[in-house]
Amino acid sequence: MGGESLGTNTCTRAIRAEFFSKEMLVATTLHSQTSAPRQQPTTVSGVAVKQVYSDADLSQVDVHQDIGNPGRYPYTRGIHETMYRGRLWTMRQFAGFGTASETNERFRVLLRKGQTGLSTAFDLPTLMALDSDDPKSGGEVGRLGVAIDTMDDMLVLYDGIDLEKISVSMTINAPAAILMAFYLAAAQERGFDVRELRGTIQNDILKEFHAQNEFVFPPEPSVGLVVDLIEYCTDCVPRWNTVSISGYHIREAGSTASQELAFTLADGRHYVEQTLRRGLAIDRFAPRLSFFFNAHNDLLEEVSKYRAARRLWATLMRESFHAQDPASWKLRFHAQTAGCSLYDKQPQVNLIRVAYQAMAAVLGGCQSLHTNCMDETLALPTEHAATLALRTQQVLALETGVTNTVDPLGGSYAIESMTDAMVREARSYFEKIDQAGGMLAAIQTGFFRREIADAAYQYQTAIDRGEKKIVGVTDCVEPDEQPLELHEVDPMAESRQLERLRRVKQQRSRDEVQRSLQAVRDAARCGENVFPALIQAARTRATVGEITAAMAEIFGRQGARQM
Template sequence: MATAVDRKLWSQWQREIEAAPPGEQPATTVSGVPIDPLYTPDNLDGFEYDSSLGYPGQYPYTRGVHATMYRGRLWTMRQFAGFGTAQQTNERFKFLVAKGQTGLSTAFDLPTLMGLDSDDPRSLGEVGRLGVAVDTIDDMRQLFAGIDIGKISVSMTINAPAAVIMAFYLANAQDQGVDWRKLRGTIQNDTLKEFHAQNEIYFPPEPSVRLAIDVIEFCTRHVPQWNPVSISGYHIREAGSTAAQELAFTLADGLHYVDQCLARGLQVDEFAPRLSFFFNAHNDLFEEVAKYRAARAVWADRLRNHYGARNENSWKLRFHAQTAGCSLQDKQPEVNLIRVAYQALAAVLGGCQSLHTNSMDETLALPSEHAVTLALRTQQVLAHETGVTNTVDPLGGSYFVETLTRQMAQEARGYFDRIEALGGMLPAIERGFFRREIADAAFAFQREFDAKHKIIVGVNAYQEAERKPLDILTIDHAVETEQVAQTRRVRKERSGEEQRRTLDAVRRAAEAQENLLPTLLDAARARATVGEVMVALAEVYGRCDAAVV
């Protein structure tokens, strides 16, 4: 593709550009990367179609992980949902399926995410507020009542207590008579990014990773269609990172999990095909597309050439995308619909496997049914009306997008070197490297926004004095009382002896550094609560306080 440029014509254009008055704002991406006015074959020195780009479904997958991409099958439209009690969320799940959603995605409330029970004093005011409260296997049963989990794929966003929740899910599946080998879905189970950005932290980094690997190892052997980790850049980006940092830190986390699985004695081709990823879909369309394309190429290269994976599925980076929550505004909230549509376009042009589009009211509250329907409709319009699904990787070969893709890959590799120079992933976490990088980027963006170098429509430009509030979803305080009562009822009904015996077994397995899933399954069946299991584990692992940067 890198054909010669006619110098004479080029100079003529260059003179015109130089003579033109400078623009009002410096042309940079949302991440602050300077962008040239024009890209030509000159930018793609040494670029050869076959070796540099190749075909979709073939190494290094820059153009996509499947040969036919969306011509063969559309991405999965998967809206994240959860609030109140398990019963309320169960109703929302059924509502979404009725509207044509093709996968379920569970949001847990903050106490559950933090490994606390609903009746813990620290949970006060938080129960059922940002997601669904799950304390025991009873709640898990209620959450999926009347939904065939042998047929629909289910995603669960949970990290510090992921192993416990996975045990609840598996024990419940068994109770429902669903074969584990049929289960499809994803558990986020990515504790590393909690230390970089998301802050749902319970144990110190080393045992946190150990627990994550327990889930990966167990699922590799017993739940073969399940994605036992979703290595997530989403939250890193939400915390304020640049696109390149999101890419680099996410892949670095993934590489750390690979190293740890290998250290357990797993073979790379046993587990790598089921590692999945989760990226943000932010405002800057081309930068985002470049990020996804680079992610696939860098991952494929590492897995094939560094780890020696032979199964092609080990090389393929499959990812879920969610539009950027941090880009949503509370001023003129309907404008968020437009932001989300462009962000979704970026994810689809970048070849995502599944997508969540945020609802326009999500800076205000959890989405209303009206807002969540519009968000889903945004994906359906994209899929069926815009024609972007007709050809694979439509931006492939663009001088601009290929240049950005190369730059992005280079930046990611640069970060890998810096992390290694700090002694690897865990030492870099302990030294606050990731948090500092992200906080610096967040602050840099704020300054650009304050100086109006970056315009946010309706916020620092095109404001409107009049405000038209949206109807938003409110969570009844009764939810907390109801959930607390439910958990206390379980504590009374269950056998205290069984609960203690199974928790003792969990503790012993943790001390012996055995895979915890078998004992966690027993604890789940004995109706132990999430909080009780986490406390038992903390006796062995210790607790962790978030570092301040």
């Protein structure tokens, strides 16, 4: 990334010098970094950092009203009084590749090694609501996640796993309602009580229009499907987190921390508004809304971001939406370490980055956590790399002592000042979105994409100028790196999935499938909740692509990323 910096030249010359050992190289590099005059330090997001903070920086902060105590409104210091002294966060490693049976095997390995929740990665065709036998899916089936075409694949994916005891997360958006229908239909076929199922489905389509581009339908009907799922699960699957409002992908696209915070909560606000319009009372559905944030490199900035998020959401829910149940005020969030911060150069260094990022998430009070694997910039993780990523969380939980006290950084002048600044900047963005005409209007005018693109440009420019250092990339390079052993997707996985799908289509009742698809069209056309029709379509073994096509006849399609 960017041009070669002074630090890189220094390291390279030292490596080439015959009379320098590697140990001397490290010492020389560190000396040059500490003795050279430093520019004004900034966070990863480019915010200036003071040399020292004091009580003068808290002049706008009301200690009792804005900070308070853990487990008490506005939850700045955490949503539980005891936090990790009462219960550790859920360790939820992201996994998925090849066919459902291969991913099921990886799930079982991770559970045996101590993982406490499942997180499912789907392949690109599934994310784009395409079947494996669609011509556009060729070469992508099972490569970046698991291929799911019908409810039968869902049965295999979680085979032998007690779904009433293990919480399941599914990272899916445009076809989220379809995959959730598959999951519930499969659970019922296996005899589970869906009212006892615990887990989270991402189901956040707005951030796709901001950053990730994996959408199928236009924004308005897309949000309608999100609300359909919220409404159905509120009534029928009460322990399920119906949407994971996601800033992670916004940050991965290049946003600042405050943009990630503001745009994510603005998305959440829009979902709440639309669900209220559907007629649901705020305290019926708000407690099952959840959030998903990035854990980037700047520890103090990230901790402040999480604390600001809790304060902002609690205030919004109580003061703007008049929620009465304290459970509605609490922002619960999953964190994932920053994929955009990982590099293919010296990939073992990614282990170190991930460890610090995970610590930021825990010091910030996350409820569940995924730690990225060191080899993810090169390939899907090997079992060894996935195990090390899980062990990173376990060492953090069991050896570092950060779980022994609640909000250990609370009261720090720097942390409280940064938290308050985050709150103010997020509120400024809320005003800009409102002035643009609201969420959908701001999407149509490209407001979010412009803001994120500008931030990404500024960050890359700082790297190119040498103002931001990347160990192993711009500084402290190693010319003689040894390659890692990488995971290879079985080249026959795609053909096996295609054959499996062919058999399902051959054995199902075509008439039942067509009737169920017509019921989906009818519900979409009449503005009814489509979820009951989706579950019936799942039972007939209608495919993801067929169900999507039926809804697209009513909703239309919006141009998305090309495969």
